[in-house]
Amino acid sequence: MKTVCDFCKTEYSLDAAPTGPVKCAVCGHTWVVRTPPRRSPILVFIAALCALLAALVFAVAVLYQHQVTEIQAHPLVAEIGDVTTSTDDDGIMHFVVSGRVVNRSDQIYGVPGLVVISYDAHGNVIERQRFMPSATLLDAGHHTDFVHTLSVPTANVDKISVELETLGDDE
Numbered sequence: 241m242k243t244v245c246d247f248c249k250t251e252y253s254l255d256a257a258p259t260g261p262v263k264c265a266v267c268g269h270t271w272v273v274r275t276p277p278r279r280s281p282i283l284v285f286i287a288a289l290c291a292l293l294a295a296l297v298f299a300v301a302v303l304y305q306h307q308v309t310e311i312q313a314h315p316l317v318a319e320i321g322d323v324t325t326s327t328d329d330d331g332i333m334h335f336v337v338s339g340r341v342v343n344r345s346d347q348i349y350g351v352p353g354l355v356v357i358s359y360d361a362h363g364n365v366i367e368r369q370r371f372m373p374s375a376t377l378l379d380a381g382h383h384t385d386f387v388h389t390l391s392v393p394t395a396n397v398d399k400i401s402v403e404l405e406t407l408g409d410d411e
């Protein structure tokens with residue numbers, strides 16, 4: 241490394257960074273040699289780790305934000321838990337759908353009507369049946385269970401889904 245006398249500007253070449261002040265052989269001036277900062281492998285590793293961590297935190301934040309947006313858009317979800325059958329007075333079997341409506345948000349929500357949709361083997365809608373769950377309000381994080389018997393006979397039904405009634409439904 242090189243160092244220059246602050247006073248007479250004589251240049252000196254040094255093999256290694258001096259541990260103490262340097263005295264000029266020409267003018268007798270004394271100064272402290274500033275050593276250039278070294279890039280220690282550990283520091284480089286820590287810097288890389290920090291960059292990785294920052295990227296990770298960013299990714300998690302994006303995922304979390306996505307989840308928050310998703311919950312804000314759909315605070316309530318309807319889930320089918322079980323499908324059984326029951327036989328009516330005429331000996332015809334009907335599907336009995338049970339499940340729950342979950343409030344995933346941190347606010348109280350009114351429970352909308354539910355729509356049970358039955359489909360045939362070709363994916364065509366056989367019937368859309370509306371009903372109201374027992375609870376009218378759901379606290380944050382709470383859920384309400386529902387049980388509903390389909391009016392159509394089981395023989396025709398290939399698939400069942402439950403949806404929350406939305407303002408967009410015009411039936």
Ligand SMILES: [Zn+2]
Pocket residue numbers: 245246247248249250264265266267268269
């Ligand atoms: Zn000097």
